[in-house]
Amino acid sequence: MKKKHLLSPTPLTFDKIDELLQDSIHVELSSESVQLIANCKSFLDDYLKKHDGPVYGINTGFGALHNKSISKEDLNKLQENLLISHACGAGKEVPRNVVKLMLLLKAHALSMGKSGVQVKTVQRILDFFNHDIYPIVLEQGSLGASGDLAPLAHLFLPLIGHGEVYCKGKKMTASEMLTIYNWEPIKLEAKEGLALLNGTQFMSSHAIYTLLKAFRLSKYADIIAALSLDAFNGRIDPFMMQLHTIRPHAGQIETAKNITAILEGSEIIGQKNKQVQDPYSFRCVPQVHGAIKDAINYVSGVVLTEINSVTDNPIVFPDEEMILSGGNFHGEPLALSMDFLSIALAEIGSISERRTYRLIAGERDLPEFLVANPGLNSGFMIPQYAAASIVSLNKQMATPSSVDSIPSSNEQEDHVSMGGNAATKALKIAVNVERILAVELFNAAQAIEFRRPLKTSPYLESFMAEFRDYVPFVTEDKIMYKEMEAAVEFLNNGVFSEFKS
Numbered sequence: 050m051k052k053k054h055l056l057s058p059t060p061l062t063f064d065k066i067d068e069l070l071q072d073s074i075h076v077e078l079s080s081e082s083v084q085l086i087a088n089c090k091s092f093l094d095d096y097l098k099k100h101d102g103p104v105y106g107i108n109t110g111f112g113a114l115h116n117k118s119i120s121k122e123d124l125n126k127l128q129e130n131l132l133i134s135h136a137c138g139a140g141k142e143v144p145r146n147v148v149k150l151m152l153l154l155k156a157h158a159l160s161m162g163k164s165g166v167q168v169k170t171v172q173r174i175l176d177f178f179n180h181d182i183y184p185i186v187l188e189q190g191s192l193g194a195s196g197d198l199a200p201l202a203h204l205f206l207p208l209i210g211h212g213e214v215y216c217k218g219k220k221m222t223a224s225e226m227l228t229i230y231n232w233e234p235i236k237l238e239a240k241e242g243l244a245l246l247n248g249t250q251f252m253s254s255h256a257i258y259t260l261l262k263a264f265r266l267s268k269y270a271d272i273i274a275a276l277s278l279d280a281f282n283g284r285i286d287p288f289m290m291q292l293h294t295i296r297p298h299a300g301q302i303e304t305a306k307n308i309t310a311i312l313e314g315s316e317i318i319g320q321k322n323k324q325v326q327d328p329y330s331f332r333c334v335p336q337v338h339g340a341i342k343d344a345i346n347y348v349s350g351v352v353l354t355e356i357n358s359v360t361d362n363p364i365v366f367p368d369e370e371m372i373l374s375g376g377n378f379h380g381e382p383l384a385l386s387m388d389f390l391s392i393a394l395a396e397i398g399s400i401s402e403r404r405t406y407r408l409i410a411g412e413r414d415l416p417e418f419l420v421a422n423p424g425l426n427s428g429f430m431i432p433q434y435a436a437a438s439i440v441s442l443n444k445q446m447a448t449p450s451s452v453d454s455i456p457s458s459n460e461q462e463d464h465v466s467m468g469g470n471a472a473t474k475a476l477k478i479a480v481n482v483e484r485i486l487a488v489e490l491f492n493a494a495q496a497i498e499f500r501r502p503l504k505t506s507p508y509l510e511s512f513m514a515e516f517r518d519y520v521p522f523v524t525e526d527k528i529m530y531k532e533m534e535a536a537v538e539f540l541n542n543g544v545f546s547e548f549k550s
Contacts, residue, residue, distance in 0.1 A: 395482070
C-alpha cells in the first residue's frame with residue numbers, strides 16, 4: 050500500500066520534496082486545504098455576483114488588455130482561451146522530474162486557499178502527480194515576470210483536454226490520456242486559468258531540482274578534493290582549525306572539518322618531507338568550497354520561501370473580503386538567486402579542473418598523464434581537455450540573466466526578471482559540474498594507486514573500493530569516455546557511508 054502525504058499550507062521542506070520525488074507516495078489534499086480552497090471559491094463567486102466593477106483577469110483581459118471588459122457569459126471561455134493562447138513555449142522538453150515538481154508546487158500553492166480555484170482542479174493536478182502523468186513542457190519562453198506563463202500554459206493544457214503528455218511511458222495527446230482514466234476535461238471557471246498560469250513554479254521547480262543536486266555535489270566536491278590532495282601528496286596544514294576560527298565563515302569552517310575528517314588515518318597525509326606549500330586549488334579548498342556552501346545555503350533559503358508562497362495574481366483574501374492585484378508572480382528573487390547559484394556551481398567545476406590538471410602534470414613523483422609508460426600511452430591527457438571545455442562553457446552560462454530585461458505586453462510588463470533563463474541555465478551548469486567532478490575522481494583514483502603501498506584514509510579506501518566497482522584502474526590506453534560516463538553514474542548511484550566531521 051502506498052504511503053500518503055496530505056498537502057496543506059504547512060511549508061514543504063527539501064527533505065519532504067526529495068522523498069515525494071523518490072518514493073511512491075500518494076499525495077492528497079488535506080481536509081484543511083479542501084476547506085480553504087472551497088471557501089475562497091465561494092467568496093469569489095459571491096463577489097462576482099454582487100459587484101459589476103472590473104476585477105483584473107477575472108472579468109477583464111490580460112496584460113495590456115486589462116482595460117477590456119469581459120461579459121459574465123464569457124468568463125469561463127476567457128480562462129480557457131488564456132491557457133490555449135499562452136502555450137507558446139519553444140526548445141527542448143523539460144525533464145520529467147522537473148515537470149513532476151511543477152505539478153506538486155502548483156498544487157501546494159493552490160492548497161493555501163488564496164487563488165479562487167475549484168477543489169476538483171487541484172485534485173486533478175494531484176491525479177497527474179500520483180499517476181506519473183507528465184505534461185510536455187518546453188524549456189524556453191518564460192520571462193519570469195507575470196509568472197512562468199508559457200511553461201505553465203503547457204503544463205495545464207491537459208487539464209482541459211489539450212496538449213500532450215507522457216502517460217504509462219508513452220507520449221500521447223491529452224485527450225487520449227483522459228480516455229484511459231475515464232476523466233472529463235476540467236471546465237475552468239472565473240479566475241482559474243490565471244491562477245494556473247500566474248506563478249513561479251517553472252523557475253522554482255528548476256531551482257529545487259538544481260539545489261537537490263547541488264547539495265550532493267557539494268559533499269562530493271569535498272570527498273574528491275580530499276582524495277586528490279592525498280594523491281598529490283599535499284599538506285594537511287591548510288585545513289587545521291586554527292586558521293579558520295580567525296576567519297569564521299560557516300562554509301569555510303565546515304569544509305576544513307570535512308576534509309580533516311575524510312583524511313583521518315591516511316598514511317599518505319601524515320608523511321614527512323613534503324613540499325612547503327601546495328597550489329591554491331588544494332590549499333584554498335576551505336575558502337572556495339566554503340564560499341560555495343554559503344552561497345548554496347543562501348539560495349536554498351530564498352527558494353524555500355518562494356515555494357511556500359502564493360505567487361499568482363490577483364490574490365483572493367476571503368477573510369478580509371478583498372481581491373488584490375499585485376506582483377507576487379515577479380521572479381526577481383529567484384532570478385537573482387539562481388544566477389548566484391550558477392556562479393557558485395561553476396566555481397566548483399573551475400577549481401576541480403585545476404586539481405585534475407595538477408594530477409596529470411608529472412609533479413610530485415606522479416607519472417605524466419598518470420600512466421606507467423607516457424609517450425606510448427597518452428593516458429589521462431584528454432579527460433582533462435574535456436573537463437576544461439565544460440568549465441569554459443559553464444563560465445559563459447554563468448553570465449547573469451537577471452541583469453537583462455526586455456519589456457513585453459505593450460510595455461505593461463516593462464521590467465521582467467528573466468528568471469526562467471536563470472533557472473534553466475543553473476540546472477545545466479549543475480549537470481556539467483557533475484561531469485567535471487567525475488573526471489577529477491577518475492584522475493584522483495588513478496593517481497592514488499601510484500602512492501602504493503601507502504594507503505589513504507579508511508574512509509577514502511572504502512570510497513575507492515565502491516568506485517572501482519564502476520571504473521577500473523587504467524594500465525594502458527583505452528577508450529576513456531566509457532569510464533568517464535561510469536564515473537558520472539557512480540556519482541549518481543554510488544553507495545557509501547556519510548563522513549562525520
